[in-house]
Amino acid sequence: MAAADELAFHEFEEATNLLSETPDVTTISRSDPRTPEGQVAVAVGSGGGYGAEDEVESDKTAEQQPQPGFWTFSYYQSFFDVDTSQVLDRIKGSLLPRPGHSFVRHHLRNRPDLYGPFWICATLAFVLAVTGNLTVVLAQRRDSSIHYSPQFHKVTVAGITIYCYAWLVPLALWAFLQWRKGVRERMGPYTFLETVCFYGYSLFIFIPTVVLWLIPVPWLQWLFGALALALSAAGLVFTLWPIVREDTRLVASMLLSAVVLLHALLAMGCKFYFFQPLPLEHMAPAHQDTSLHPNVVLTPTPPRPMTS
Amino acid sequence: MFVWGEPEGELGINFDHIWQKTLTVLNPLKPADGSIMNETDLAGPILFCVALGATLLLAGKVQFGYIYGMSAIGCLGIYALLNLMSSSGVSYGCVASVLGYCLLPMVILSSGAVFFSLQGTIGTVLALVIIVWCSLSASKIFISALDMEGQQLLIAYPCALLYGLFALLTVF
Numbered sequence: 001m002a003a004a005d006e007l008a009f010h011e012f013e014e015a016t017n018l019l020s021e022t023p024d025v026t027t028i029s030r031s032d033p034r035t036p037e038g039q040v041a042v043a044v045g046s047g048g049g050y051g052a053e054d055e056v057e058s059d060k061t062a063e064q065q066p067q068p069g070f071w072t073f074s075y076y077q078s079f080f081d082v083d084t085s086q087v088l089d090r091i092k093g094s095l096l097p098r099p100g101h102s103f104v105r106h107h108l109r110n111r112p113d114l115y116g117p118f119w120i121c122a123t124l125a126f127v128l129a130v131t132g133n134l135t136v137v138l139a140q141r142r143d144s145s146i147h148y149s150p151q152f153h154k155v156t157v158a159g160i161t162i163y164c165y166a167w168l169v170p171l172a173l174w175a176f177l178q179w180r181k182g183v184r185e186r187m188g189p190y191t192f193l194e195t196v197c198f199y200g201y202s203l204f205i206f207i208p209t210v211v212l213w214l215i216p217v218p219w220l221q222w223l224f225g226a227l228a229l230a231l232s233a234a235g236l237v238f239t240l241w242p243i244v245r246e247d248t249r250l251v252a253s254m255l256l257s258a259v260v261l262l263h264a265l266l267a268m269g270c271k272f273y274f275f276q277p278l279p280l281e282h283m284a285p286a287h288q289d290t291s292l293h294p295n296v297v298l299t300p301t302p303p304r305p306m307t308s
Numbered sequence: 309m310f311v312w313g314e315p316e317g318e319l320g321i322n323f324d325h326i327w328q329k330t331l332t333v334l335n336p337l338k339p340a341d342g343s344i345m346n347e348t349d350l351a352g353p354i355l356f357c358v359a360l361g362a363t364l365l366l367a368g369k370v371q372f373g374y375i376y377g378m379s380a381i382g383c384l385g386i387y388a389l390l391n392l393m394s395s396s397g398v399s400y401g402c403v404a405s406v407l408g409y410c411l412l413p414m415v416i417l418s419s420g421a422v423f424f425s426l427q428g429t430i431g432t433v434l435a436l437v438i439i440v441w442c443s444l445s446a447s448k449i450f451i452s453a454l455d456m457e458g459q460q461l462l463i464a465y466p467c468a469l470l471y472g473l474f475a476l477l478t479v480f
Contacts, residue, residue: 080392083458115393119465126469150480 079114079193087116094201097235102242103198104190112193117166117200124203125162127210129155132274134214154274165266166203170195176255180247190243198239202232206267213275221271229267233260326352329449333409336444339452350401353408356415363418364478374477382470383407389466394454402453407470410446413438414471418478426479435475443468 093107104112132154140148174195190198209228213221236259244252329352332338357379361372387403417438420426426435447464450456456463 076392080389082462084461085458087462115462122469 076114079112082111082113082115087113090116090201091204094198094204094235095231097231097238099238101238103201103235103239104194105242107201108194108197112191112197114193114197117196117203120200120204120207121162121166122159124207124210125155125158127207128158128162128270128274131210131214132158135216135275138214139216158270158274161266161269162203165262166200167196169262170199173255173259177243180251198236202235202263205232206270210270210274213271221275225267225271229264233263236260236263325349329409330412332449333412333445336441336448339448350405350408353405353411356408356411359415360411360418360474363415363422366422367418369477375474378470378473378477379404379407382473386466386470390450390454390463393459393462394456396454398450398454406446406449406453407467410442410449410467410471411474413441413445414474414478417475421478431479435479439468439471439475442471446471 090103090107090113093103097103129152133148133150136146136148140146170192174190174192177190177195205228209224212224215221237256240256240259244255247255326349357375361375364370364375383400383404386407387398387400390398390403417426417435420434421431425431443464446467447460450463451460
């Protein structure tokens with residue numbers, strides 16, 4: 001496999017990064033029988049650092065066979081080649097971020113998948129729309145003066161927002177990191193798919209949070225939201241830290257705070273848009289002198305009589 | 309059973325296979341035989357779709373358009389996913405066939421909706437059970453037919469979302 005040897009040090013950025021971190025590893029290359037397009041897999045057997053053998057599947061090997069076009073299924077097949085246990089392991093890894101453990105290095109192990117991000121985003125959009133409607137239904141059960149009509153457009157809005165966030169923000173982040181690549185010598189930036197992947201998995205914690213937002217206790221909602229945001233943003237920060245710590249302080253802190261801020265904006269935007277009765281509480285205390293507690297999520301009386 | 313042999317040849321409908329597939333769906337915990345999907349037949353699925361529409365009609369909901377629309381789009385989505393995740397491809401007819409067969413528990417749910425309203429705790433729990441039942445059967449058949457080890461939950465989850473949409477139609 002002389003061709004594979006030539007490839008091994010030119011194109012496999014991820015492999016060289018792993019190698020640079022654990023210098024006493026051996027690399028062997030073999031063709032994986034599961035990759036019929038002739039992609040070459042480099043297996044990194046590590047002496048100490050990462051334990052089990054890893055496989056690096058590169059989608060840049062054009063030397064062996066012409067690469068299938070992006071409109072065919074086989075182009076994307078390598079990104080869906082995951083087991084249930086791997087997906088569950090990645091989800092667990094995103095729920096419990098640990099300082100010093102980058103999600104990409106420890107859980108993705110250079111095999112980003114699109115299954116997780118795609119279905120997490122789909123679930124999140126679906127759950128947002130359903131719970132957004134359910135809060136109004138539940139409020140109607142408690143107080144029949146609230147009018148409920150199924151709002152299907154919320155599904156569309158949720159879907160578009162979540163998917164745009166999950167694709168455009170990693171794109172911007174990746175582009176920015178690529179631009180700053182020159183500053184770093186030791187470690188290359190993550191590929192675009194890895195960025196999309198860890199962003200997608202980081203959104204997982206919002207799914208149970210959104211379900212818990214059905215409980216109409218405001219301080220509890222804010223507590224859950226803050227907790228979810230903290231865990232998710234921590235995961236993102238710990239993943240990005242090895243990349244940005246070699247950059248200047250200013251750029252690093254700006255980048256990390258931008259990431260956290262965007263995440264917070266997403267969380268708050270979802271809370272305000274899909275659990276919409278919140279604006280009603282701003283109108284009520286100004287116009288009514290009843291004993292309405294200003295933090296009640298749903299006002300018992302509709303604001304309309306106030307304007308007449 | 310020479311009598312049954314003739315209609316099989318003429319109509320192309322293999323009653324034995326249909327019955328076998330129905331039994332496979334009704335018992336989600338029994339491992340499926342991978343070869344039953346070798347011939348795609350749409351007779352069973354179309355029958356179940358019509359039955360679903362009919363029972364929904366009896367319950368007062370005229371939603372044939374949604375059923376057919378969601379079935380088509382859902383089948384397309386699952387077809388794309390299975391082609392991405394399996395090493396061997398799968399045809400659209402096969403996907404439609406399996407998903408249609410696994411719609412049978414949903415028909416049971418919607419016939420229940422004719423007699424009592426499902427909007428309550430019992431209805432929700434029943435709907436969830438049916439969704440899990442449908443998706444486990446569908447993923448079990450797909451796994452055995454396409455030889456995808458260790459990915460049953462990954463297939464079951466999108467199927468559960470699809471059947472969840474059907475359940476929403478049935479319950480609300």
